[in-house]
Amino acid sequence: MTTTTETGAARADSLPDYALVPRSALGPALNEQGYYVGRVERNLYWITDGTYQSAFLTTSDGVVLLDAPPTIGNNIKRAVDEIASANGVSNEVNYLIYSHHHADHAGASSLFDKNVTRIGHEETRRLLLRDDDPARPPNEETFQDRRTLEIGGERIDLAWHGANHSPDNIIIHLPDHDTLMLIDIVNPGWAPVYVANLTEDIPGYIEAPANALAYSWKHFIGGHLGRLGTRDDVTLHQQYMADIAESSRRAIDTVDPTRYFVKYGENAWAAVKGYLDEVTAVAAAPVIEKYTGVLAAADVFTESTTFWVMESIRLDLGYGSQVHP
Numbered sequence: 001m002t003t004t005t006e007t008g009a010a011r012a013d014s015l016p017d018y019a020l021v022p023r024s025a026l027g028p029a030l031n032e033q034g035y036y037v038g039r040v041e042r043n044l045y046w047i048t049d050g051t052y053q054s055a056f057l058t059t060s061d062g063v064v065l066l067d068a069p070p071t072i073g074n075n076i077k078r079a080v081d082e083i084a085s086a087n088g089v090s091n092e093v094n095y096l097i098y099s100h101h102h103a104d105h106a107g108a109s110s111l112f113d114k115n116v117t118r119i120g121h122e123e124t125r126r127l128l129l130r131d132d133d134p135a136r137p138p139n140e141e142t143f144q145d146r147r148t149l150e151i152g153g154e155r156i157d158l159a160w161h162g163a164n165h166s167p168d169n170i171i172i173h174l175p176d177h178d179t180l181m182l183i184d185i186v187n188p189g190w191a192p193v194y195v196a197n198l199t200e201d202i203p204g205y206i207e208a209p210a211n212a213l214a215y216s217w218k219h220f221i222g223g224h225l226g227r228l229g230t231r232d233d234v235t236l237h238q239q240y241m242a243d244i245a246e247s248s249r250r251a252i253d254t255v256d257p258t259r260y261f262v263k264y265g266e267n268a269w270a271a272v273k274g275y276l277d278e279v280t281a282v283a284a285a286p287v288i289e290k291y292t293g294v295l296a297a298a299d300v301f302t303e304s305t306t307f308w309v310m311e312s313i314r315l316d317l318g319y320g321s322q323v324h325p
Contacts, residue, residue, distance in 0.1 A: 018300050025189030025296035027226025035072060037079035040219050040228065043089075043154070044177040047072055047079045050226045052104070055181060056080055057174075058087065059152025062094030066172055066181055067223065070107035070135070077111065095119065095151055097158070098139055099183040100169040101127040105223060106136045117141060119149070121160050123168035161211045164204035165197055171212060178218040185209060186222045186237040188229030190296040195308035196241075197224075202312035206245070209238045240295060241309070243287050244302070248310040251283035252320040280307040 028036045030050055037047045046055045052069035054076055063080055077093075084091035093112050098120035099105055106128075109118065120139035128138035149156040157173040165184040172181040184197045185208045192199075199205040212220075212234055220229030257275035264270040284306040291298035313319045 019292045021296040022293060033075055033078060035075040035079060037082060040179055041177040044174060044179060045083055046221055046228060047076060048226050053221055053223050055221050057154055058084060058089045059154050061152030062090050062092040064095040064151055065093050066097050067099050067105045068096060068108035069105050073108045074111060076108060097172060098124050099172060100124060100166045102166060103133060103136060105183055109137055110135045121168045121170050127168060162204050163201040164208040165199045173215050180212055180215050180217040181221040182212050183223035186229060186234050187224045188220060188222050188227055188233040190225055191298045191301050192305050193301050194304045196305045202309055203316055206241050209234045240291055244306050244309045247283040247287055248306060248313050249319060251279045255279045255282055279310060283310055
């Protein structure tokens, strides 16, 4: 008699194999409750569940929370309580700063008191009002381009440099803690997931690391996976994306779509799919070869990100566009 476990194992054996994850991509071990909390610098701490990240400042005016991912959820409170108890400071979360409106980074906001002061970009408020999600109360306080917060003697600089991953995604800079937080752009040690971390604006996404590097900082909080980042992580990501863009241009220049339109005739969408799939595969191949073993999951997601970058090069930049004579 075949057991469910045996059937599951057989099904697992039929799944594709991928390159091993470099040890440098991994972070600290999680505790029994499924999270890790550690000091970034002085009274700034970060939390991870191995997939998502949050951070918080303990101040004389209570705790300032930076994002509230639902996968960490109530472990945010446990982490704050743990640090507050160890250091003899308040565990009261009085401020919550949204990096952007997406539910995977803000969906535990409702765990905190309605009287918490929520702060974010003006577009974040508009989008949260539109989405009407009770798990993500809209931020009451907004800013347009830049805002400096002074909370409990601590400085936090907020800046919006334009759309990137989302229309409202901001930089959170803590200059007195040598730290910059920029979510869903760079995954330290890892390749971006589907279509460049599900990005809405590829030109802005590609520009965002340079904006980040223009600030002075040592520690990077990227919002995902199990470790903090460094300036070298951001620079490596820049090179990875530049290689994808360069390879995409070469593929657009060299792949001939003729055979697809000959083969599929009236089925224009089948021809378009065949052509774009080939452009993507040709563009992605040398990047996958270069970064496998350097960035975790480069062999898993590079083709998806390459498709999105290639389409942006075609549609946003007009590369390869030809006007009918």
